[in-house]
Amino acid sequence: MGLTSNAAVLAGAGALGAGNGQGELAAHVAETMAGLTRSFDRAYFLDCWRAHRFEDELWLKMGELGLHGVGVPEAQGGMGGGLTEMVLIMDLLSQAGLPSFLYALTCFSRTPIVRHGTPQQIERYLRPTLSGQQKICFAITEPDAGTNTFRIATRAERRHGGWRINGQKVFISAADHADLMMVIARTRPYTPGENRKDGISVFVIDAKHPGVELKPLNIELYSPEKQFQVFLSDVDVDDGALIGPEGQGLETLFDALNPERLLISAICVGLGDYALGKTIDYVNRRAPFGKPIGSYQGVQHGLARAKAHIDAARLMAYHAAHVFDGGGRAGAAANTAKLLASEAGVEAVDACIQYHGGYGFDADYDVITLWPMVRLCRTAPLNNEMVLNYIGEHVLQLPKSY
């Protein structure tokens, strides 16, 4: 692990936990994670990436330790806690250089099931994730609609007491390793002039259904999890696959999208701290002019500024998670956290590259290898322009600009 910012994280999570009576769980999670990340490190993650294989051992160990059940109410078979504790796990995984996409994907995809699922759906889709037995990926983005989710063309049509889904998705992370796929589809086509929100529905499908075809994309994040184009051809599902109300799935959807923004924020601040930790080790040793470069203010200021921005973004992320867990409207805080965390992560990794000099570009130093993932977070899951649009419109009450 890089910097000793666990104390700051715990203080943040503890303070937030105290509000929802979950401070003890957050402390337990942090202790369990400290043990886990002593056994699994960045070298393990990169070995999985090199071998093109999923991080099975890490995932199974998390299951043994009960970590997959954290964030789900005990009444539904989980360990209790909420988004706050899942963000904590994601943060601590990332601080150790293990930013598992499928952990984030499974957590935010199942949150709408926790909140809107029927008892049968809880049993069928949620419970198998609690031991880690099943993983969920998330499919909203489409080639033509891009950022404009309202324009998605994937259709779910009524068929024989269930639904038949046809369409195409793109950039779907870890679709090959997932057992289930949360698919956002239209049960009524988009019609200009009508309310664009009408017709959006949320489904869970079997990711191994014969009608699901995956085509890998050539995206390099130095992560074991890859991205895919997904073709959905006559994917028949029963009525139980529809989560929340038909055609009015926007609220259901946002119970995945706000957690997504915060789990991605956790990757940014955690990985940012990992990068700073590496850099501190390096600048304390590297001395081309006789004194370690870490003793120069020019270097210290860059690292100190990045650290300040990371910790501020982290607090915002835990605050937003706390709002979400309390049942409040988390959109403003979640978007703000995502903006700050993605900028802070980029700043930290950029400083890491800069102060490693030429070695920053040698993949064997695992510095340049951090760049694609943090830089991605300014673009995905929602680009920062759209995040700023949200703040402009919903926080500052300015007119919608697009």
Ligand SMILES: Cc1cc2nc3c(=O)[nH]c(=O)nc-3n(C[C@H](O)[C@H](O)[C@H](O)COP(=O)(O)OP(=O)(O)OC[C@H]3O[C@@H](n4cnc5c(N)ncnc54)[C@H](O)[C@@H]3O)c2cc1C
């Ligand atoms: C590595 C990776 C993993 C991903 N994983 C998933 C996943 O698991 N599931 C999933 O569903 N999707 C996933 N995505 C998709 C990701 O969420 C989209 O790429 C992202 O939402 C942007 O969509 P687009 O690429 O079509 O960009 P476009 O919509 O074409 O936008 C391009 C750019 O235009 C600008 N822009 C667009 N609209 C506006 C506006 N209204 N105002 C101002 N500027 C604007 C922004 O700078 C934006 O980046 C992933 C993407 C990547 C690269």
